[in-house]
Amino acid sequence: MAERALEALIDALRRLPGVGVKSAQRMAFHLLQHDRDGALRLATALGDAVHRMRHCQRCHTFTEAEVCSTCEDPRRDGRQLCVVETPADQAALERSGSYKGLYFVLMGRISPLDGVGAADIGAERLLERAGDGVVEEVILATGFTAEGEVTAHALSQALKARGLRVTRLARGVPAGSELEYVDLSTIAHAMGDRR
Amino acid sequence: MAERALEALIDALRRLPGVGVKSAQRMAFHLLQHDRDGALRLATALGDAVHRMRHCQRCHTFTEAEVCSTCEDPRRDGRQLCVVETPADQAALERSGSYKGLYFVLMGRISPLDGVGAADIGAERLLERAGDGVVEEVILATGFTAEGEVTAHALSQALKARGLRVTRLARGVPAGSELEYVDLSTIAHAMGDRR
Ligand SMILES: [Zn+2]
Ligand SMILES: [Zn+2]
Numbered sequence: 001m002a003e004r005a006l007e008a009l010i011d012a013l014r015r016l017p018g019v020g021v022k023s024a025q026r027m028a029f030h031l032l033q034h035d036r037d038g039a040l041r042l043a044t045a046l047g048d049a050v051h052r053m054r055h056c057q058r059c060h061t062f063t064e065a066e067v068c069s070t071c072e073d074p075r076r077d078g079r080q081l082c083v084v085e086t087p088a089d090q091a092a093l094e095r096s097g098s099y100k101g102l103y104f105v106l107m108g109r110i111s112p113l114d115g116v117g118a119a120d121i122g123a124e125r126l127l128e129r130a131g132d133g134v135v136e137e138v139i140l141a142t143g144f145t146a147e148g149e150v151t152a153h154a155l156s157q158a159l160k161a162r163g164l165r166v167t168r169l170a171r172g173v174p175a176g177s178e179l180e181y182v183d184l185s186t187i188a189h190a191m192g193d194r195r
Numbered sequence: 196m197a198e199r200a201l202e203a204l205i206d207a208l209r210r211l212p213g214v215g216v217k218s219a220q221r222m223a224f225h226l227l228q229h230d231r232d233g234a235l236r237l238a239t240a241l242g243d244a245v246h247r248m249r250h251c252q253r254c255h256t257f258t259e260a261e262v263c264s265t266c267e268d269p270r271r272d273g274r275q276l277c278v279v280e281t282p283a284d285q286a287a288l289e290r291s292g293s294y295k296g297l298y299f300v301l302m303g304r305i306s307p308l309d310g311v312g313a314a315d316i317g318a319e320r321l322l323e324r325a326g327d328g329v330v331e332e333v334i335l336a337t338g339f340t341a342e343g344e345v346t347a348h349a350l351s352q353a354l355k356a357r358g359l360r361v362t363r364l365a366r367g368v369p370a371g372s373e374l375e376y377v378d379l380s381t382i383a384h385a386m387g388d389r390r
Contacts, residue, residue, distance in 0.1 A: 046226070
């Protein structure tokens with residue numbers, strides 16, 4: 001076969017989330033026909049990200065340093081710790097401008113059907129982080145999906161058992177939705193009404 | 196900023212067709228969190244494809260050799276030449292099992308609004324290829340979109356002026372649709388009913 005490199009590219013693109021075989025073909029043809037520079041830039045960016053990005057030792061989000069720029073920011077209020085599922089959810093909260101505390105990023109959520117438990121989302125690390133003596137309130141901002149609610153419930157119990165004050169974003173967020181797709185004023189209201 | 200490599204990856208992913216900022220974020224987080232091997236494999240595949248894939252000297256599709264495996268196949272009927280917009284369209288025709296001739300891949304289509312004319316889709320190269328003395332029939336299988344029809348019309352006139360027999364896939368293909376998304380039996384019928 002004289003098209004092996006093309007097949008390999010289509011296969012590799014298919015591993016991206018949300019990309020089926022037809023999208024992968026389109027992407028491969030587009031890159032080869034119209035954007036070879038973009039293809040090489042993407043190759044470099046992938047290698048750089050894999051080799052440089054690790055997890056922040058305080059909040060567990062992705063960073064190139066020991067501790068991420070948010071955790072390092074002296075203007076953030078260390079008495080509040082907001083727990084989110086993903087960096088995208090954190091970014092949505094940041095864009096809403098309704099929060100000035102710190103974060104903890106689970107990088108997932110409890111999903112009994114997929115065999116993902118509290119240990120897999122770093123619950124121990126969260127309990128340790130929240131028990132630093134500075135944190136006064138832990139705001140659970142996991143999604144309002146079935147799995148997000150299960151996650152919030154499990155974390156809430158463990159955090160309360162340690163004597164921490166635990167709140168949850170108000171139910172202004174439409175049920176069944178992922179936080180990152182919610183409009184910003186809804187997020188801001190939910191932050192203000194947290195209970 | 197301690198997240199530069201991540202930002203660069205998201206930017207590079209956004210250049211893929213059909214990928215907006217949120218999809219790019221999801222892809223980047225997924226790769227870093229769950230599939231670093233896949234990320235490195237994609238980086239390698241991109242580099243390999245860019246460095247190895249060029250255009251077939253006979254049909255203009257992507258190949259690593261001078262001439263692609265389809266053009267080299269002695270079982271194909273050299274008297275028929277089917278003109279398609281993209282390798283994906285060619286793949287759809289192949290899957291329909293309705294055609295045993297050779298192909299010419301335009302790698303585009305005439306689009307006056309985007310300033311894409313006959314020269315940009317290699318019309319000269321097609322006329323040369325079709326005039327090899329072996330080709331008896333040129334089957335125009337460009338899409339049944341406005342641009343696909345314009346392309347077929349322009350190529351048809353040029354090919355007929357050279358004394359070639361020109362046919363078009365039958366209008367069984369639903370109007371307004373891209374060939375690669377048409378179901379295979381419709382393609383097979385349209386091939387049988389070509390006029
Ligand atoms: Zn951090
Ligand atoms: Zn060829």
